[in-house]
Amino acid sequence: MEERQEDIIIDAGVRQVRRWLADNGWTVSEEVGVNPTLRQVEARKDDISIIVGIRSSIYPEDPGFPSPDEKRKLLSMARTKKGVPKLVRVWLNEDLTLKDGNLMWSRV
Numbered sequence: 001m002e003e004r005q006e007d008i009i010i011d012a013g014v015r016q017v018r019r020w021l022a023d024n025g026w027t028v029s030e031e032v033g034v035n036p037t038l039r040q041v042e043a044r045k046d047d048i049s050i051i052v053g054i055r056s057s058i059y060p061e062d063p064g065f066p067s068p069d070e071k072r073k074l075l076s077m078a079r080t081k082k083g084v085p086k087l088v089r090v091w092l093n094e095d096l097t098l099k100d101g102n103l104m105w106s107r108v
Helices: 005-023 068-081
Strands: 027-033 039-045 048-058 084-092 098-107
Touching: 005 027, 005 039, 005 048, 005 084, 005 098, 027 068, 039 068, 048 068, 068 084
Parallel strands: 048 084
Antiparallel strands: 027 039, 039 048, 084 098
16 A cells, blocks of 8 residues: 555654654654654653654645644643653655754644
C-alpha cells in the first residue's frame, strides 16, 4: 500500500525532531502517542522528561496548532509519563529536510 503524502510529511517531521533532540543531548523514546496529525514522542535529559507533540508541513503551508482534543491527549500523556508537555511546529522543504534549520517550540 502506498503511503499517503500527509503521512510522509508527518513522519519526516518526527524524524527531524528526533534528530534535533538527539543532537542536543536528549534520549528519545519511541512514539508514546499516535494521532493522525499530532505525533508524540518522549525525550529525557538528566532528570527532565518532555512529551513532545509534533505538527509538520511543507513550507509555506502552516503546520497549524493542535485541536482541543489533541491538546487534551498531549496533556494527559504528559501527566501519565510525568513529563512537561511541549509542542513543536516543523516546516519542511519539498525534499523533506528542515526549512532553514528551525523548529518552533512552545509549551502547552
